[in-house]
Amino acid sequence: MLNFIVPPKQGIPFISVQTMAKIISDYGVEQCITDLVDALEQDFLRWEKFEKSSRFASHSKDGVIELMPVSDGNMFACKYVNGHPINTKRDLQTVAAMGILSDVETGYPILLTEMCILTALRTAATSAMLAKYCAPKGADTLALIGNGAQSEFQALGMKAIIGISEVRLYDVDPAASKKTADNLSNSGLKIVICNTLEEAVLGAEIITTCTADKRNATILRDNIVTEGVFINAIGGDCPGKTELDKNILMRADRVIVEFEPQTRIEGDIQQLSSDFPVVEFHRILKGEVPARTSANDLVVFDGVGFASEDFTALVFLRDLISKQKGYELLDMIAQQPDPKNLYSIVNSYSRAPAAAMG
């Protein structure tokens, strides 16, 4: 029972979009991200305990559907997530994610949840955790390139963990920047909408690229990136979908990844040869390799999102809803009295009266 929120026979807890929004709003976005960074660090420190694999990806003309399974031997997590940038033209989400957390000992689900909002939170927490170890000391200004669904979470994460005070927004769609600025108007951050990417990047110690186009784009050109910054590049996360000029990667003092085999396929480093040197983040966290050796270093996080981060987020959610209630219970798993008598569930609806054995 240690892993379950309620005995599985009562049903499987389900967190809807509205329940998720309320839970997170009640607890506070910045507090969620702060707790998540702590939990992510604990899980990245036990990196070897996780059964890891690159995500399963089914590509189609306009998008991708992915499965991201991972287990620590005690719990199993899997996220279903798509990526269809074209969906915004259909008035649908680019990403429609859901997640399941399970108990390894019984194989039963512990909870089922929306993961659109939860993914934005865990991505912001991952970025902020990376910045904590990789950004220059005293970083105060964030350039946020791409002001879509992730942007507010990214800004609040960098505020909560790094203490940035100014966010410089740039998007090819000015309405997106306006939306982000409006949403952050009460955040305590100084928000500056920029007309050009160059203007946004000027003076920022942290540059976050979180654009959604599914193509090899050069969002950041080499000649506008100065020394001494930390680039948090999280939008290039799919084969054929990159954001950085490869010269930025080649002159960087350190390129950090989550799980190297997956990032080789999906990250910005897909533009480079398979022996291009990268460091997995857990090694930075453990102190095996320094993130930077001087304030002038250029450090790049080539983030693609790894399954263990969703695992961490799902366990965080399980703990949160164990205290706060409000979830539904889904009748998802058969629970007839005799486990071998699955047929009895169907039979209970049949109209014919039971007869003696033939």
Added chain:
Amino acid sequence: MLNFIVPPKQGIPFISVQTMAKIISDYGVEQCITDLVDALEQDFLRWEKFEKSSRFASHSKDGVIELMPVSDGNMFACKYVNGHPINTKRDLQTVAAMGILSDVETGYPILLTEMCILTALRTAATSAMLAKYCAPKGADTLALIGNGAQSEFQALGMKAIIGISEVRLYDVDPAASKKTADNLSNSGLKIVICNTLEEAVLGAEIITTCTADKRNATILRDNIVTEGVFINAIGGDCPGKTELDKNILMRADRVIVEFEPQTRIEGDIQQLSSDFPVVEFHRILKGEVPARTSANDLVVFDGVGFASEDFTALVFLRDLISKQKGYELLDMIAQQPDPKNLYSIVNSYSRAPAAAMG
């Protein structure tokens, strides 16, 4: 909208265990299996259209958690399924499955469902379809070895598709056989509970083994299997979990599998070398290879369950509930007016009044 049951903004249709039981009972178990065999044949005939992979399996001490993804380019299906035989001692199900069917063009889920009952149906339909092409003509008697959760569905499938009239039951647990006999008492089948496996097999043209023990067992010994039978071996479906004496496989005239790369890992043929000759079922169905060349042939189906069968079952279910209603709608995918404004959902719960931009 072709693939969706309801517009995705209304929510994601969810089929609970009780709804599934009612739908199937209303439509009839035998009718479901009959429709499913038709649909399975259509899908196996277009085998090349499916994006196939061996299932993802996470093994632990007492069980396994699996993901079974597949796509035909129009729809994507994935089943989450565990296998924990020890669960029956905990008063829990051996298998606690759920499934998702998605639209490839948008990446959005079309439906979410329990798959414990649906898997039993699709497995029975697959077995019956194999028997249709592989059993000797005029097969009348089924030996059912292992009388657990699958057994009634297996018996009804063989009745509906093959026209068997007698089922001979054997299980190491006599109570399981009694349960199956009781459940089938109104089925029109002659049911015989046998005290030994030898007695059950005697005179049967079709032998189905569907036992659940997670070990290399020899459920069927070579010396009790005569010529001219069809063995439907569906319980050996995991590394280290087999049912057949390997001599049965070696003397069989034909060993048929679903998707060879997966069966090499999971099926009874895991006991044999990797070049042991097998034939994928789609080739039998297309007439490329005969299932049997004489009434005396021994034909074995080494069934492990393939993702495309779940795909077929999920599409069948989608079509069925498009007519019959009764499903719930889950608030699973964010649906705020501006797709880029995910944060607005969280913000709508925050108590602070909106202020002017800072």
